[in-house]
Amino acid sequence: MQRTSRTSRILAGSFALPLIGALLAGCSSTGTSDSTAQSKAPVTGGTMVYASGDAEPTCLDPHVGGNYPQALVASQYLESLFTKNDKGEIIPWLAESTEVSEDGLTRTITLRDGIKFTDGTKLTAEAIKANVEHLKDPNTASSTGYLAVGKVVRVEAKDELTAVLKLSAPDNALLESLSMPWTAIESPKALERDQSTNCASPVGTGPFKVKSWEHQKAVNLVRNDDYVLPVADTKRTGNTAYLDGITWRFIPEAATRYAALQSGEVDVIDNAQPDTISTAADSGLGHLDAPRPGSSNRIELNSSKAPFDDQRVREAFIRAVDANTGVSSLLFGTAQRSNSLLSSVEPLAYSEESLFTTDTAKANTLLDEAGWSERDEQGFRVKDGKRLSLRFPVSTNQSVPAEQSLFEQFQAQAKAVGFEVKIDLLDLSSWYGALAEHEYNLVSAPYTKVGPSVLRVLYHSDSTVPAPSGYFANNAQVKNEKLDKLLVEAEETNDDAQRASLYEQAQKIVLEGYYVLPLYDQQNHFLYGKNVHGIGATTAVSSPIYFDTFLDQ
Amino acid sequence: MGTIAWAGRKIGGALVVLWLVATAIFIAIRLIPGDPAEAIMGGPGSQASAEALAAARAEYALDQPVFTQYLLYLGKLVTLDFGTSYSLKEPVTKVMGEVLPNTLWLSLLALALAWLLALCFAAAASNSGRFGSWLGSLLEIIAAAVPHFWLGAVLIMLFSSALGWFPAVDNGSAQGLVLPVLTLALPLAGFLTQLMRDSLSEALGSQFALAARARGESRLTLFWRHGLRHAALPALNLTGWAFSSLLSGAVVVEAIFARPGLGRSLLSAVLARDIPMVTGIALFSALVYIVVMALAEGLERIINPAGEQR
Numbered sequence: 001m002q003r004t005s006r007t008s009r010i011l012a013g014s015f016a017l018p019l020i021g022a023l024l025a026g027c028s029s030t031g032t033s034d035s036t037a038q039s040k041a042p043v044t045g046g047t048m049v050y051a052s053g054d055a056e057p058t059c060l061d062p063h064v065g066g067n068y069p070q071a072l073v074a075s076q077y078l079e080s081l082f083t084k085n086d087k088g089e090i091i092p093w094l095a096e097s098t099e100v101s102e103d104g105l106t107r108t109i110t111l112r113d114g115i116k117f118t119d120g121t122k123l124t125a126e127a128i129k130a131n132v133e134h135l136k137d138p139n140t141a142s143s144t145g146y147l148a149v150g151k152v153v154r155v156e157a158k159d160e161l162t163a164v165l166k167l168s169a170p171d172n173a174l175l176e177s178l179s180m181p182w183t184a185i186e187s188p189k190a191l192e193r194d195q196s197t198n199c200a201s202p203v204g205t206g207p208f209k210v211k212s213w214e215h216q217k218a219v220n221l222v223r224n225d226d227y228v229l230p231v232a233d234t235k236r237t238g239n240t241a242y243l244d245g246i247t248w249r250f251i252p253e254a255a256t257r258y259a260a261l262q263s264g265e266v267d268v269i270d271n272a273q274p275d276t277i278s279t280a281a282d283s284g285l286g287h288l289d290a291p292r293p294g295s296s297n298r299i300e301l302n303s304s305k306a307p308f309d310d311q312r313v314r315e316a317f318i319r320a321v322d323a324n325t326g327v328s329s330l331l332f333g334t335a336q337r338s339n340s341l342l343s344s345v346e347p348l349a350y351s352e353e354s355l356f357t358t359d360t361a362k363a364n365t366l367l368d369e370a371g372w373s374e375r376d377e378q379g380f381r382v383k384d385g386k387r388l389s390l391r392f393p394v395s396t397n398q399s400v401p402a403e404q405s406l407f408e409q410f411q412a413q414a415k416a417v418g419f420e421v422k423i424d425l426l427d428l429s430s431w432y433g434a435l436a437e438h439e440y441n442l443v444s445a446p447y448t449k450v451g452p453s454v455l456r457v458l459y460h461s462d463s464t465v466p467a468p469s470g471y472f473a474n475n476a477q478v479k480n481e482k483l484d485k486l487l488v489e490a491e492e493t494n495d496d497a498q499r500a501s502l503y504e505q506a507q508k509i510v511l512e513g514y515y516v517l518p519l520y521d522q523q524n525h526f527l528y529g530k531n532v533h534g535i536g537a538t539t540a541v542s543s544p545i546y547f548d549t550f551l552d553q
Numbered sequence: 554m555g556t557i558a559w560a561g562r563k564i565g566g567a568l569v570v571l572w573l574v575a576t577a578i579f580i581a582i583r584l585i586p587g588d589p590a591e592a593i594m595g596g597p598g599s600q601a602s603a604e605a606l607a608a609a610r611a612e613y614a615l616d617q618p619v620f621t622q623y624l625l626y627l628g629k630l631v632t633l634d635f636g637t638s639y640s641l642k643e644p645v646t647k648v649m650g651e652v653l654p655n656t657l658w659l660s661l662l663a664l665a666l667a668w669l670l671a672l673c674f675a676a677a678a679s680n681s682g683r684f685g686s687w688l689g690s691l692l693e694i695i696a697a698a699v700p701h702f703w704l705g706a707v708l709i710m711l712f713s714s715a716l717g718w719f720p721a722v723d724n725g726s727a728q729g730l731v732l733p734v735l736t737l738a739l740p741l742a743g744f745l746t747q748l749m750r751d752s753l754s755e756a757l758g759s760q761f762a763l764a765a766r767a768r769g770e771s772r773l774t775l776f777w778r779h780g781l782r783h784a785a786l787p788a789l790n791l792t793g794w795a796f797s798s799l800l801s802g803a804v805v806v807e808a809i810f811a812r813p814g815l816g817r818s819l820l821s822a823v824l825a826r827d828i829p830m831v832t833g834i835a836l837f838s839a840l841v842y843i844v845v846m847a848l849a850e851g852l853e854r855i856i857n858p859a860g861e862q863r
Contacts, residue, residue, distance in 0.1 A: 051811075055821055056821070058641055058642075058825070138604045138605035139605070139608070141594045141609075143594075195642065199642070214813075215641070215648070215651060215652070216652060216817055216818070252808050252811065253808060255706055256706075256709060256721050256722060256809055256810065256811060259710070259721040260713075260720070260722045260811075263713055263714060263720070263721060265721060429592075429825075467602075469588065469606070
């Protein structure tokens with residue numbers, strides 16, 4: 001599935017406009033409202049009300065912690081050095097150009113001239129230095145951005161606009177890492193303020209700026225009147241956003257959020273649920289489907305303990321469930337079945353459909369072969385007096401009700417071949433606790449990151465070693481020396497073709513080892529009112545930017 | 554017993570209860586699995602370094618022995634210092650102070666509306682026939698039994714999505730208060746009506762009521778003059794309880810209607826394992842409960858001084 005990114009704006013020449021229209025129609029089930037956007041002349045003015053279903057961030061600076069809700073709001077006021085075009089290629093944004101040394105250990109980034117933060121500070125190489133240092137400072141408590149710049153040892157400001165990044169090892173994912181809002185560039189002057197002040201009013205170069213934050217009510221954003229679009233856009237007449245501002249609200253209840261959109265109390269909602277998306281078109285609402293980059297949504301099978309330490313049992317589980325039917329019926333056709341470890345927006349995603357076709361006869365044979373041939377009085381398979389039982393902790397925070405229903409369907413299908421699946425619905429803290437304690441055989445834990453290097457985070461054996469908090473990213477517990485080697489080489493090579501080939505080999509090892517049951521892309525759906533136009537541009541992590549958006553007056 | 558002695562005993566009792574609550578919270582929180590330092594460093598799943606976690610432990614005195622932590626905690630509570638919120642990095646009292654008026658206002662309005670509705674229902678019930686009375690008690694039971702989240706969703710569907718009369722989410726206007734107040738008030742009104750109706754029919758069936766009827770007083774006058782005074786007492790007695798039930802209902806209602814308030818703070822604090830915030834709100838709720846109960850008892854002493862001898 002294609003999606004537009006902000007960079008579609010910078011495509012040269014007059015064909016840029018129809019291309020955007022076509023892409024939007026392709027990714028949206030309600031393309032009609034987008035075509036009206038094309039015919040309508042943009043109007044300046046008006047404040048758009050945005051309703052997020054996520055928990056209100058505790059800090060508006062996405063350097064701190066670093067989660068998706070922060071990225072969604074920060075995409076309006078912070079910008080990154082790099083971004084992605086509609087082909088999924090990384091291109092410069094605040095940066096003008098970049099080059100890397102032969103040994104891959106020195107990355108030089110030249111910045112665009114004439115870009116200012118909303119506090120008047122100029123964007124310079126010193127700012128890049130200050131931002132990387134901010135991410136690496138333990139007091140910032142950065143989690144996502146800190147990992148993204150993990151290989152950057154230090155930054156030197158060679159001259160006003162040239163920053164030189166010294167790396168501990170070659171990192172061909174660095175530009176992808178620097179395209180994410182979690183490493184966005186903030187005013188170095190603003191970063192000098194204490195953390196709670198910077199959390200309440202981070203200062204960037206984006207089309208909007210933070211005016212105020214009324215906790216639990218709204219983050220009030222206003223247009224940045226001095227905005228300079230880093231890459232000129234022939235389609236745009238002015239350089240500034242059309243909207244006067246955005247009122248960024250938090251409405252945790254999905255039903256309330258949708259009701260507020262229908263009644264016109266809010267203009268855009270995120271976390272739109274499958275059932276509402278399927279009826280939205282009838283109500284004349286617009287729909288933006290922007291799957292997140294990084295991993296797909298998939299169930300990981302914990303291979304470090306019985307019964308999934310046996311590949312035959314893993315394959316038996318995967319063959320026993322019917323994901324195709326479940327995904328299309330329970331998600332109302334809003335999500336495409338994936339057979340890949342990576343999101344469909346990743347150009348290097350590799351799919352292998354034949355591995356994941358349902359085959360209950362094969363599942364039964366595999367389980368018999370693996371020694372799970374007896375059944376107890378309830379029909380569950382037994383070996384050495386132990387039942388074939390699986391623990392499946394599910395985070396109610398990450399798995400929407402439709403996904404929970406899908407898992408329940410899998411539970412019933414797996415029972416037919418003799419698996420007992422125990423689903424535990426848990427709040428986020430308890431869920432992370434269960435993972436840290438290894439109290440799981442199955443788990444669904446999506447991971448958002450730009451580029452295929454997410455594979456190293458998720459499947460390298462180093463990622464089975466827990467962080468001090470107990471967190472580890474390799475939930476499937478894949479420990480494979482050959483795979484480790486491939487993943488490291490893939491990240492260090494400076495040859496694109498070799499990179500693609502290495503990542504394909506790596507993906508094959510994981511897929512063919514039946515460590516993972518891929519389901520669909522990480523869902524990221526937005527609905528908007530009839531009065532809203534010009535929605536579609538996103539950052540590299542698929543968070544929408546409302547620079548082109550305007551409202552009927 | 555004199556009023557001063559009564560008040561002194563109340564205050565002493567309240568302090569003991571608060572100390573017990575504070576201690577129970579302290580123990581309960583230590584029993585929750587998970588590292589508080591992790592909650593400080595961005596919550597569950599954080600990938601904070603060992604260095605950052607150690608710094609957080611030192612800053613929040615989590616590296617001290619448990620008993621030292623307990624004493625530090627009590628010492629701070631005495632000075633009304635609930636500490637700094639792990640997730641918001643701001644003093645708990647400041648965060649609570651910002652949102653408290655919203656929750657108090659919502660609860661007081663709901664309490665007032667519930668009383669008003671209960672009085673009307675009770676009056677109507679005392680003046681209706683058998684079928685009306687049966688229908689009334691059925692409605693009361695339904696009203697008292699519906700959960701807030703269900704009622705809130707139904708009211709939004711009806712009055713916001715379908716009819717468009719009231720906004721579904723808070724927008725700062727008085728209209729935005731209508732649905733949340735109704736959601737909180739209806740179940741309570743059902744409950745209060747049930748209470749009043751029993752004592753009301755008892756009062757209206759008593760000797761003095763018959764005598765009054767014989768003197769030619771109308772049913773309505775009888776209701777207002779005699780019945781209500783008797784009927785309201787048990788309901789008034791329970792108002793302390795009712796008010797604290799509204800505070801807990803606010804957790805749900807504030808989430809459904811996206812209103813700022815203490816309930817929403819509590820919910821996000823629990824999910825983020827924000828211990829100082831949870832402690833602060835729990836202690837504050839205990840304090841409100843104690844104060845409202847004492848006020849209700851005081852009010853009862855005024856309305857019904859004879860009750861003292863009971």
